[in-house]
Amino acid sequence: MIAIIDYGMGNLHSVSKAIERLGYEVITTDQPDQILSADAVILPGVGAFGDAMHNLNETGLGDVAKQYAASGKPMLGICLGMQLLFEQSEEYGLHQGLGLLQGKVVKFQGDFKIPHMGWNKLTFLQSSPLFSSLEEGHVYFVHSYHALVDNKQNLLATGDYYGPVTAIVANENVYGMQFHPEKSGELGMELLRNFLALSARSLPV
Template identity: 50%
Template sequence: MKIVIIDYGMGNIHSVAKSIQVCGVQPIITNKKNEINSADKIILPGVGAFDDAMVELKKLDLISVIQQQINGKKPFLGICLGMQLLLESSQEAKINQGLGILKGQVVKFSSRQDLKVPHMGWNDCKVVAKDCFLLSGISGQAQVYFCHSYYPEPADKSVIAATSSYGGEFSCVLHQDNVYGVQFHPEKSQAIGLKIIKNFVQLC
């Protein structure tokens, strides 16, 4: 199986690659279109700012490639910022729109006085979807590692596969057909995170 991790200069590639590797597949880290086109599965990681990320994807001319591959029903996993880019827009971005695969926008945790932002540390991942293969075997008690200031607010609530709670509920896993997105870092979430990665690797 060929799993491609898109390398667009937005960090965190190494840990993601290693987590795939321990699940038995040697991933390919690349920004080349032909590699992405010939992949069986695609992962878009990323930490940093929404605008910068879209600028990098544009520079590498990868936007239409990613959109085509997703529309072609290839399994796709966005992690953290890589997930946020799947939406239409973000409150963080001044200039750029997102990839628009999922309807909705990315919003900032409200800066109410008692809510510290970034949301940083281990918090619940409460599975709400019945049939999300990515989350199979994840129990109600699961805690995963978060490190972010923005979160997705999909227009269609049926794509929400799991939620967490920080100054109110927010979606932390999205699933629409072949597209998956996680707001937390599975590659940093120890055994539970590796289970999620493994599920993606085993996904048919």
């Protein structure tokens, strides 16, 4: 079973449908027992970092997410969900994140269009089970803030938007994708498939 954490902010339906298309049983839930018993967990997110952390803290789901990460089972943050994995964000003030990855989230600075919205090519920086049998290609980004990763061993892939942009991160069993894999065509779906394969419990298609 794959669990999508429902804390009131996120593109839950499209992520759920993508997981179903890949042949996995999925549940969208705010129940700690369902989350902690899942074979893999996805933390989605659309909106502001501070609002998301408020919801996670008020519901206790932030602590549940950290408990799940400590279990060693695979966990994936998508878009804002990836940013929440970091220690802090400067979006509309300074806010503390889940602290599962070292680094901070900052706003794009420069004379170019913000938000970063559209298709950008990934550059794979190191080997990862996420990249098994895949070639670099384009994925779909929508964001005004980006993550600065302290430990470069945690940076698996970048995009390019007037310079390198953190695109995929990992810290042991905890992964993050700044783009939307469920909206990123074949490459996005294959990246999602490779993540879900870490749970090793798919249903027949």
